Amino acid sequence: MTVPIGMEAGSAVRETAGSGLAAVEGGRETVIIGLEVHCQLNTESKLFCGCSTDYRSDPPNTHVCPTCLGLPGSLPAMNRRAVEYALLVAKALNCRVADEAEFARKNYFYPDLTKGFQITMYNRPLAEGGYLDIEGDGAEKRVRITRIHLEEDPGRLVHMGTPDRPRYSLVDYNRSGIPLIEIVTEPDLRSPKEARRLLNGLRTTLEYLGVFDGDQEGSLRVDANISIRGSERVEVKNISSYRGVEKALTYEITRQRGVLRRGQKVERETRHFVEARGVTTSARSKEQEHDYRYFTEPDLRPLQVRHWVEGIALPELPAARRERFTAQYGISPEHARTLCGELRLAEFFEQMAPCGNPLLAATWVADTLQGELNYREMEIGKVPPARFRELLGMLCRKEVTDKAAVEVLRRMLDQCLKGEEVQSPAQIMEKNMLGKTAGDTFTGIVREVIAECGDAVRDYRAGRGEALNFLVGQVMKRTRGRADPKELTRILREELEPQGT
Amino acid sequence: MVRGETQQDPLNAFITLAEIPPRAPGRLSGITVAVKDNISTRGVETTCGSRILSGYVPPYDAHVVDLIRNEGALIPGKTNMDEFGMGSSTENSGFGPARNPRDPERVTGGSSGGSAAAVASGMARMALGTDTGGSIRCPAAFCGIVGLKPTYGRISRYGLVAYANSLEQIGPMALSVADCSLLMEVISRFDARDATMQDRPYLPRLDGDIRGMRIGVPAEFFGEGVDPAVADRVRKAISVLEGLGAAIVECAMPSMEYALAAYYVTCTSEASSNLARFDGVRYGPASDYKKPWHEAFQEVRMQHFGPEVRRRILIGTFALSAGYYGKYYGKAQVAREHVREDYSRLFQEVDLLAGPTMPTVAWKIGEKSDPLSMYLADILTVPANLAGVPAASVPCGTVQGLPVGLQLTGRAFEDELVMNAAYAYEQGVKA
Amino acid sequence: MVSEEEVLRIAELADIGIGKEELPPFTRDFNAILDYFAVLDRVPPGEGWKAGIANVLREDRVTPSLPQEEVLALAEAAEDGYIRAPRVM
């Protein structure tokens, strides 16, 4: 279910940050947050020139040309694919594409900006008025999208010296001119957690569309407008990670509450998030003037691409995929949400689902594997699907116990992490005698004993616990005491459980 | 590097003398084509007449440079100009003023004054100039040569260092209409790197037949500020056109009232943005990297930009700034639309407009000291830039020994017609 | 009339240095020019200038970039492949 928030588009009731209404929700002042999210679009070439966007592993200033270096006399030439990607996003976010969009110059001076202005869109953005439904506490929540536009990324600055004694800057212009899409939300978010969820939702959507790679360092940057209702709005700039958003907003809310508690006023200002220290600091007055002297970029022609939208087919988006997963594989909505919350995870799961037991695959991918990946700060893309599928197959066939399988998985992931060739689950089990080879042979013996001692099995299943001791004894005898009685008891118990998960 | 007046270049027509050889034989083989110094030449310093670019050696050629070199042209050097094109006399050059070959005490006109002086004095047979508000036509008129400001979008601006992007075009300058037309033909080849360019190459048609052509003469072209002797000379030229079979139509162009203001607001606004890239980081004289950014940035600009450039950056910044945008920049764009409407209306009645290129003949170097009086000299040339229509200046005699230019303006993409009328006049006077 | 203070403010916004002795003549010229611009108040209302052509786009194809040494040679100060610039902090 969707809870619309302030959906009276066009009506007079519109919440804006710092609207002056004093309100209290749940005993605390209402926090009002709107985000400006900048995502790098993964085109082959830059927004206005033919330089490659694949710059991350290359030395500085090797992906530059007269245009993205802003050399005198150079001109921008607009990348068609960047426009198509932005339209995909606009459609997926239910936006209205403008009859005519137009690039404008945002004039400000900074050494990472090669022309002394940024080519962006101002009063004629590409699309407006959409929404994205995000996970809420309980029901889903609808967050309105104000506008979407295209712009160019500036270069990258490295600050030399220390914060106390800055010396100079070093600039790498490889990033200069990378296409960015800016997505601006209405101030519909009410907590840092919601802001995080919105970001996750945007990231997932953009990844499903195939226009963005959230794993690339610096591919997402966020500016947040935040206020406590009735007070002035503060803009927090420079947030460059998913976790950073929650941290920056939490810090800023605490700071603003502190200011109000002391009976002071929150000042309307721009602040920078300092990721390393987890704090926001006031920006200098120079940047606060905010007089960007926008005017139409005279070197580019406007975009009249509204009619393109009808021709665009959207791929399956996260919400649709969640529904399909529950219907097609019978997995739980929670598992479906986790799995579909990341494109690569969903795709990985779909590779695993044919193992014979989708429920088991869902548990193992969504819970076990995700947990182990998080622990290692590893990405799903690094996991070899074939190996994991083998492991799932063995689990389905009961050739490995859950516990042993976890051990095998850990060793597989460690091998991935070290860049070694990942061994097959069977090899790993054999090499690590303790649980695996032993467990494997014992499982065989256990099954023999179960098959032969029908009476004892019946007794055990009828609830007579001591029958288990008899069975353990039988297995111990056949393994000539090599097995650990505790481990044997566990294996026997598992084997005696009725089939299924 | 010796700069200023030298034995080799007594008129200071060139900022850099450098023989850039042709790449292949072609229609310009054996012809020297001087190139204005705001057009990028790979391996040869390109200063735009500004100290802020002294030492800047571009790593790429402008499209037009590619084209002329591939057609056999030899480039004898980069010509002098008002800094970034900001001026109508070439006195605002960071490397000293150029001198008029007809009278070295007088200005060449500007901003393509070096190109005009080079052609008029025979140092080059042809030249490339650029015209933002008259910068080809004014020096062509003052130095007695032919110059064409092409239709906006007809020549690639790739490699032209921007002063006011929405107004300016590169164009040909030469002693004769035929030469000017040939150079125009060569440089009008399409280039996808300029998004404002259209693939409509210039196809010369110089038969000199203007019989039945209707030529409008707006009263405003002979208005206040136009030297009566110049006006008289130009009226005589127009009657020559009439003698060649053209019909002369008196008409009016009311938007002339505010065209000059609209022009100066637009060009300074665009310039304030275009010139922000010269920060001494990536090229040009370095900023002091040990200083804080804004201090270093200001210092570089204060040291290396001339006063007129700084004045125009100030005016443009003001015209775009919060609270003034609507009053200045916004209004100027509306005015611009009215200028264009005036032309479309007139061009339903007539094929060409005729009048003087400049209100006066070349003035003495140092004579005009306040900026506004210099701006007013552009009154007759800026309307064509505001509307993007083609306009040529063709010599039409002298006043007190100094050349006067006849300006012919045509419909967008009818540069051929403009040049043919110029040709008819040129041949008609000769005969 | 624009005051010297206003001219200073614009100079600050434009980030273009202005010397003390320059300020009075700059302000005088500035005002003369703005007086002339007042003619724009008489411009009849209208839509504003438009280029009229749309959707000029290029294909998403990679073309060669400049060699790094050429880029660094343009700049006066380079360090480990980076270009040196004044500090911004």
Ligand SMILES: [Zn+2]
């Ligand atoms: Zn590039």
